[in-house]
Amino acid sequence: MTDLQRFIAGLPKAELHVHHVGSASPRIVTELSARHPKSKVPTDPEAIAEFFTFRDFAHFVEIYLSVVDLIRTADDVRLLTFEVARDMARQNIRYAELTVTPFSSTRRGIPDIAFVEAIEDARKAAETELGVVLRWIFDIPGEAGLPAAEETARIALEVPCEGLVGFGLGGPEIGVDRPQFKPYFDRAIAAGLHSVPHAGETTGPQTVWDALTALRAERIGHGTSAPQDPRLLAHLAEHRIPLEVCPTSNLATRAVPDLDRHPLREMVEAGVLVTINSDDPPMFGTDLCREYGIAARLLGLDEAGVAELAKNAVRASFLDPAGKAELTAEIDRYTAAWSPATAG
């Protein structure tokens, strides 16, 4: 491990773009598959490791769907959520806004109230036992269309959930126009939720404009194509609308042809508030520390520069001002005390 990698590993971090089911590591999947031995997911660690070796995007979808299929009870939801927080704690992630798709679980028969109670229970346990603060973004799986939007908005607005801060839109972008979801975002925003749709990952800058105008996005999930439109980049910079950049995910989905051609530098040079995230980390063979390492290489950053990236995530988060000040101070203390010689 290089000094910079050690610095990143110990750095207190916040993550804003990471999916609940997509964070299920081989360890967690082993636990879930042991509960449901009839599933097609292997149960022994070696077979699981093989199953999880990232091959291509189609393979990612296959893993993702088989993990979705392992989450059959509210207790499975609780286990997944708490164990995801444990994996975050190991990377010194202190705060995460986890994108959760309640529709996937309610349509498989988990009652909405039981689902929300399970994630809330795990959230409280993660905070007290692991020191990881979790907040939720409930997202519409775009491929499931307006019925999924209706169900997601209903759960977000009707089922009490203290940890819920945002309303999102995921799934494929091609053929799934952003503006059709405007009424659901309007309702969520009126109820006090923040608007955080995915946009401009696999489609052009117009999708980002749509997310801004129709869905009143406060942050953009990915926005990879934004640099194709200088006026859009200027708009994002001027209005301080952060981008949630996930480099390895962008490579896996072929949103970028190779990492060296990732437009991260153009985003930063245009003055956009950029945050670094891991999206579906174990399924893309990555984690947040590795994504910070990639960003440091692409941007030519040293320890102080990486600490700034971590602070960007705090700035772009929906933490309250006191929470932001506390986590920022923690990053500053860690950076000031950093010395490669003494790092463990």
Ligand SMILES: [Zn+2]
């Ligand atoms: Zn995502």
